Amino acid sequence: xxxxxxxxxxxxxxxxxxxxxxxxxxxxxxxxxxxxxxxxxxxxxxxxxxxxxxxxxxxxxxxxxxxxxxxxxxxxxxxxxxxxxxxxxxxxxxxxxxxxxxxxxxxxxxxxxxxxxxxxxxxxxxxxxxxxxxxxxxxxxxxxxxxxxxxxxxxxxxxxxxxxxxxxxxxxxxxxxxxxxxxxxxxxxxxxxxxxxxxxxxxxxxxxxxxxxxxxxxxxxxxxxxxxxxxxxxxxxxxxxxxxxxxxxxxxxxxxxxxxxxxxxxxxxxxxxxxxxxxxxxxxxxxxxxxxxxxxxxxxxx
Numbered sequence: 001x002x003x004x005x006x007x008x009x010x011x012x013x014x015x016x017x018x019x020x021x022x023x024x025x026x027x028x029x030x031x032x033x034x035x036x037x038x039x040x041x042x043x044x045x046x047x048x049x050x051x052x053x054x055x056x057x058x059x060x061x062x063x064x065x066x067x068x069x070x071x072x073x074x075x076x077x078x079x080x081x082x083x084x085x086x087x088x089x090x091x092x093x094x095x096x097x098x099x100x101x102x103x104x105x106x107x108x109x110x111x112x113x114x115x116x117x118x119x120x121x122x123x124x125x126x127x128x129x130x131x132x133x134x135x136x137x138x139x140x141x142x143x144x145x146x147x148x149x150x151x152x153x154x155x156x157x158x159x160x161x162x163x164x165x166x167x168x169x170x171x172x173x174x175x176x177x178x179x180x181x182x183x184x185x186x187x188x189x190x191x192x193x194x195x196x197x198x199x200x201x202x203x204x205x206x207x208x209x210x211x212x213x214x215x216x217x218x219x220x221x222x223x224x225x226x227x228x229x230x231x232x233x234x235x236x237x238x239x240x241x242x243x244x245x246x247x248x249x250x251x252x253x254x255x256x257x258x259x260x261x262x263x264x265x266x267x268x269x270x271x272x273x274x275x276x277x278x279x280x281x282x283x284x285x286x287x288x289x290x291x292x293x294x295x296x297x298x299x300x301x302x
Contacts, residue, residue, distance in 0.1 A: 006118040008102035008187075011038030012094050014072075014087035016213075017108040018080065019049040021057065026109040026250050028061035035066030036114040038102065042094075043069040046087045048077065084213035085202060092195055095188075104185045105214060110138065111248040112183070119244035120185055123233060126167045131223045133190065133216075134173070135230035136181045136247045139269055140255035147268045148246055151254035152180045154265040156274045158281040159239055163226045166236060173231035174273065180207065181230075182249065184216030193217060239273035 013034060017027060034041055045058055050073045062069055074086040084107075091103050106112065116136065123134025139148035153176055163175035186194055198204045199220045205212045206219065218228045233242035246269065254264040280286060 006121055007036075007114065008038040008117070008121070010040045010042075010100050011102045011104060012042045012044065012091070012100055013037070013104045013106055014044045014046055014090050015106050015108050016084050016087065017045050017047045017058065018083060019047055019051075019054050019058065021054075023108065024057060024061050027058070029250055030106075030109070030111045031062045031065055033111065033113055034062075037104075037112060037117045041067040042100075043067050044072050044087070044090050045069065046072045046074075046083065046090065048080065048083050049073065081210045084210050087213070088195070088200065091191060095191060095195065098188075100188065102185065102187050103191045104183065105216070106183045107214070109250045110182050111250055112136075113247075115244050116247055117185075119233070119242070123173070123245075124187065127165075127173060127231060130165060131221065131229070132165070132173070132226070132231050133186075133229050134245070135179060135232055136183070136185075136245050137179065137232055137241065137269070138182055138249045139246045140249050140252040140266070142252070142255045147270060149255040149266040150269055150272065151264045151266045153272055154267050155280050156267060156271055156278045158277045159273045159275060161277075161281050161286075165231070170236045171242075172234060172236050174234050175226045175228060175231050177227045178206065178218075179228065179230060179232065180211060180214070181247070182214055183247070184214055184218075186216055190217060193220070197221075234273060239275065241269050241272060 031043070034043055043062065045062070047058065049055065055071060058071070072086070072090050077083060077086065087105050094100050120134050127134055137150060138152055139150055142149060157176065159174070164172055166172040194200065194217055197220055199215065199217060202209055202212055204219070205215045207215060218230050220229065222229050233245055234240060235242065255266045257263060
């Protein structure tokens with residue numbers, strides 16, 4: 001067992017996997033990184049199939065990659081969309097083993113690298129004094145285009161209208177509104193908070209039932225002045241998102257939908273933050289909201 005302060009000592013990864021043979025290539029690709037994400041790694045494939053042949057196909061793309069693994073098939077799912085919630089009993093059971101230091105929930109098509117993990121470990125300590133949590137940003141590629149695109153942040157944001165914090169020279173974190181990342185990563189302290197708080201319930205949060213399972217502590221115990229607890233790192237002078245927080249949504253089906261795919265608005269990541277007011281910011285509803293907040297803070301200081 002290797003020891004590295006930039007990665008978790010013992011990580012469990014719960015991967016939500018609705019069995020679909022066409023999608024096995026995504027699981028194959030993302031699982032190539034799993035062993036590098038912790039000094040010791042356990043992967044639990046949370047799946048809707050108990051068919052022996054289908055389990056064997058799942059096992060064929062994750063076996064022999066340097067991590068331990070097991071399968072978890074919920075007894076009573078109720079509805080296919082609820083599979084995203086089936087990882088909760090897995091984490092609750094493993095939390096009793098005090099050797100586990102970090103817990104990551106992941107969809108079966110999102111790629112997490114060692115660089116992503118090292119960033120989160122670093123960001124966790126930088127934001128800990130403020131009660132905030134480092135976040136990731138899902139990104140995709142378009143054909144013949146080297147830039148990353150975001151569908152979760154589909155337009156530029158006026159930097160001065162967003163809550164933000166400077167943690168060191170020319171490096172800070174910015175609070176995008178309701179940023180969905182399709183996964184969550186929590187250390188032991190945060191996981192105890194998650195499982196013992198309101199976020200353990202499907203009634204918590206503002207997203208759809210399927211997406212709520214990936215919210216983690218996004219909307220829990222949010223410090224005053226912030227819209228969520230999760231922040232994204234950026235360079236203050238250039239207003240560029242720190243590339244270490246970018247996680248690849250491997251299918252690229254939002255940035256580049258297929259013939260029958262849903263058209264989704266995306267925005268280049270390198271243009272997400274603007275020093276000039278954006279048209280979205282200048283929309284009457286958003287502008288009034290910003291001015292009310294600004295005036296409240298101004299009179300409070302006075």
